[in-house]
Amino acid sequence: MFSRRQILAGAGVGLVAAPAILRAQQLLTAFPFRLGIASGDPSHDGFVIWTRLCPDPVDEHGGMPMGPVDVDWFVYEDVGMKRVAQKGSATAWPELGHSIHVELAGLQPDRPYWYRFVLGRDKTQLGRTRTLPAPGAAFDRLRFAAAGCQHYEDGLFTAYAHLAREDVAFIWHYGDYIYEDRARQVNYERDGRARVHVRDHVGTECYTIGDYRRRYAQYKMDPDLQAAHRVAPWFTTFDDHEVVDNWTSTVSPYQPDPALFAIRRAAAMQAYYEHMPLRRASMPSNGAMQLYRRSRIGDLLTTHFLDTRQYRSPLPCKGGFEPTCPAVADPKQTVLGGAQQQWLERGLSDGGSRWNLVAQQVMMMPLDRQSEPGGGEIRNLDSWAGYDAARERMAARFAGRGDVIVMTGDEHQNFAGELRRQGGKGEVAAPEFVVTSISSGGDGWVRPEVQAQLRAHNPALQYVSDQRGYAVCEVTRDLWQTRFRGVDQVTTPGGAIATLATASVERGKPAINLS
Template sequence: MAQIPFLDRRALMALMAKSGIGAGALASGWPLLAATPWPRNIEANPRFTDYPFALGVASGDPAPDGFVIWTRLCPRPAEQHYGMPRAPMVVSWEVAPDEAFATIIAKGEALASPELGHSVHVEVGGLSPDRVWFYRFRIAGQVSAAGRSRTLPLPGARVDRLRFAVAGCQHYEHGHYTAWAHIAQEPVDFVFHYGDYIYETNEKGAETLTIQGNPFPRARKHNNDEPYSLDDYRQRYAQYKTDPHLQAAHAAAPFWMSLDDHEIDNDWADRWDQDGTPPEVFLYRRAAAFQAYYEHMPLRRAAMPDGSHMQMYRGARYGDLMNAFVLDTRQYRSDQIGEAEKLPGGDKLAPMTPAAYDPARTMMGDAQEQWLFNGLAKSGTRWNLIAHQVMLMHLVGRAGGGAKGFNMDRWSGYMHSRRRLLAHIDKACPGNVVTVSGDAHRHYAGDVVQDEGAPQTDWRAKPGKVITTEFLGTSVSSGDDGMGELNTPQQLADNPVLKATIDRRGYVLCDMGRDLFHADLKVIDRVSSPGGTLSTYASFAVERGHPGMHKA
């Protein structure tokens, strides 16, 4: 039975002392280097005729002493079994402080198992805090691309500046990933991906797509039908991850990953889908989708799915500057109004009804809400970031014909949860909370105000107190080229809390200082063909201690 070889600890300690690495790397950097044996059916001498690292590399969930590094052996992404034998393999990994890997600070071996799609998740530890590191993988003489990551500052360390990007909603068929190419070049400390990494939809071969009633040419095509099984989802993720711009962004910075609805099925909520599938049946699909998601993301073992449950809400502290709270607003929420009650709603615009204010309805679930509230109450950082999936602003929209309504898939359909969250922010940490989100395929920047009084159909009637701000990032590609500022004047007129909106693809670039938070709404003129031009549509600033945004 083959076993993991033990390292020469004395030589390793000498190297660590010379390089400044902490001794904790022996325990946490090589979690598999104990006496645990490899499986008996391991492929001892793997051979590849195609490049095995075709899906690239990634890192995520950083900590002060390390981060997760990820890859997946997938030499033939378009094939059902992706060109791999049905046997586990050993993959080597290395971490260095320099891109040339002149000094290897940490290294080890990890198991790539067919049960997990031959994916590799290594939780590297024992590294120095607040520092850039480089990593790569090896197998059978093949070497992956090098990735760049960064450890967090120590919790009490002074941090003067933090930069990050907010992006997501990357429908493969709707456009090219030009936004990711630009994000890969931004000097950011991390990326928050707010979800919709894949889209489960299948347009059945149509050459054009209809988006908001407008036809667009299909930029690219999915290579399989709507996914239901684990193999289906694996193929969909593999197709998305072959995109070179997405690979470049993952290799450039650590990601905080979050999922929304399209990773499974449009507008799913807890155990309900949009089609009325029996909940006990839908949970099988959810379990398959969760496993495929985990297999393709730089997530820690704590996020490994347990059947149809996956632990996704978590936090991180960046020195004394920021506490970040990454939420999960899908897995624990009540079903949307308009679905369970058979009323107008779901993801469509609908009038506000008393059902939206029902205290029994929840967006986060009791356990997650308490975790967030406790974290905010105990936070001692200068800023707090709530990173989530769907719009927190309570905005009036207009359906066909101009009738006003609210989107019940957003926090507007869960007003009791929304009121509780804003009341807690106002009490626990007023003036130092910023929220970022996505899902809407438009940029939205505006103030988040507490709703007061009875259910309303016109938000202008009683706007309430400004509690925090929201920067909702547009999509990377979903929605094709978009319609620019069409409908923008009407939305601004209907919603005084809204400061800017535009229907273009792009991302939000955030720059946090000790007393000022700055955000640029980045837009790309086209994604229907490669090479779109990037520009800044609008810039806003938030002053610490003063809720509300103003133009920068």
């Protein structure tokens, strides 16, 4: 093992081979914490703090020696770092890309903490995180943010710079933290226009663990993303681009051999764990991850974070924006899988919270996406709109409660609408808020006339907008408010933030009120 003393002084030459010692000494020629820090998965008495040693982000191994390295960590009760709450040493193992996940427990509920990592003379910036109220404790008000879909080539992460200035208890990232596309690939928007690259990916399309590590390192070096990680703990879930576009379970649209896709999926999941502030319970095992999980925040809110990729039936029809085929109505098709569905139903039955947040990746509302008058129905079949029976089961479970809010990402647009039974034409089961992207889609790609057609064909849809940004939710005992926050540009620096709309829901009444 490379201790801090060995790295600093070049000691221990007799203990390891000379080339490894050279790599250890070279570690000091570049700052090892270039990917920043993060905290996540907060509970009432702790959280995870994360970093990864990576002095050379382009290198497959981050420019690190092929051996374990000890790193000190500190958690403080005050921003002045005078009162140490806990401290210790963690080992950065090469098997996990020299990433570190420290799980803290035994802290006080519902209060902020500050943290940093130290390796020899090198120190990270100071991060701020917090614990949540104890489950069942009386609690009256919560603010949190939702964000995701951050294609590096499509735009700058300006929205994260603004999000870093919001006062929120946590940030939920709904997926597409990276995009697996190859560098300088010519992409096209859904309307056929060429997508302009603001900045290019480094390297090839991601297939191996080295490819994915390099891609995460490039994203993680963005200063605005780092700033958003430093101010609050994150709950993270993946969607499709952390692996490959439109994958489901063991199926990739681009690899007919499931054995080969399994290799790629395993590499992607390892890299995802290496770069997210996740607990050890989510460490990949046998090519899979345990990502659906629950958090009870006082007696105010229970959050159910879903996984709509690992257990989903293959995409029906051709799996794109297209008319439906008979497979869409197949009652055996599933989005969550049996075990996760039962887990969610048990959680919703437990009671004890004023509100339930169902936080997931792909839209539940079966919107008709036709953009021309007089055309036939078009759906996004890589969403719950491609799984009618599964969606109806969910809608039936939500109906009549008045305490369920569905939140979603993936679409690169803001939507506020009603999840209705009977194919979107029946009883309102729950409101659904779909949050736009951080950068995916650039400055905007949906023409105003297309947005108007979308509203005309979907009476359940109350609001739609096409700007990059995030959402801030304020939850009180009887009122839920979602503020859609948007920046006016991401293809050039200096984008200004504004509240585009505020959607409110009274507890017990699933109707959406806009202001």
